[in-house]
Amino acid sequence: MKSLFxxxxxxxxxxxxxxxxxxxxxxxxxMEVGQMLYHCQFPLKVALGxxxxxxxxxxxxxxxxxxxxxxxxxxxxKHNLPTAPGFRVKDxxxxxxxxxxxxxxxxxxYGERDIKDRGPHPAFGDLTYDQWGQIQYKHLxxxxxxxxx
Numbered sequence: 001m002k003s004l005f006x007x008x009x010x011x012x013x014x015x016x017x018x019x020x021x022x023x024x025x026x027x028x029x030x031m032e033v034g035q036m037l038y039h040c041q042f043p044l045k046v047a048l049g050x051x052x053x054x055x056x057x058x059x060x061x062x063x064x065x066x067x068x069x070x071x072x073x074x075x076x077x078k079h080n081l082p083t084a085p086g087f088r089v090k091d092x093x094x095x096x097x098x099x100x101x102x103x104x105x106x107x108x109x110y111g112e113r114d115i116k117d118r119g120p121h122p123a124f125g126d127l128t129y130d131q132w133g134q135i136q137y138k139h140l141x142x143x144x145x146x147x148x149x
Contacts, residue, residue, distance in 0.1 A: 001074050003133030004106065004140070005113040013106060013140050019149040022095040027148055028079040034093035036143050037102045042087045043139050044105040046122065047132060048112070053086055053122050064123045071124060072134035077142045084123075109136060 002009040017037075024033045031039060045051035056064055070077070116129050127135070 001072055001134040002137045002141075003130060004109055004136040005129070005133035006137075009133075009137050010106070010110045013137065013144070014103060016144045016149045017099065017103060017106075020099065020144075020147060024147050024149070026146055029146055031089060031146075032092070033147055034095040034098050035089040035091075036147060037095070037098035038093045039083070039087055039089045040140055040143055041098070041102050041105050043136060044102075044109050047118065047136060048105065048108055056123055060123075065125070068124050072127075072131045072138060076145070077138070079146075106140070 002012075004010055004013065020033055020037075022033065026032070026036070042051060046053055055061075113133070118127070118129070118132050120126050121132075121135075124135075
């Protein structure tokens with residue numbers, strides 16, 4: 001699995017984002033392109049310590065444990081997976097603003113690639129250095145494929 005800490009994967013993601021425009025249409029799901037760019041910022045903000053999310057209740061903790069490996073393995077995520085309630089985007093978003101904000105967060109995350117100990121993820125618990133980078137890459141890849149880039 002590719003990692004957003006990897007130079008080539010970082011450049012690939014930025015190149016794919018650059019191919020998006022305000023008129024890019026989704027191939028599945030409900031989000032418009034601006035909403036998707038905004039949505040993709042949440043996991044990066046969590047990883048960078050810029051967003052705190054509530055720890056899951058015991059049931060959700062068990063669910064996260066069951067799905068943890070699928071977050072960073074090589075198998076692409078299925079279309080139309082449910083979105084965590086705190087990461088849902090319902091209102092319209094300004095495409096250029098959200099595109100720039102996402103690129104900035106991606107670069108910030110990549111800029112921290114030398115930090116080996118990131119601490120536990122608030123929902124998934126302990127993650128290795130590689131898993132942190134893989135989860136970020138996989139989430140971005142999923143949504144960029146959603147918009148055909």
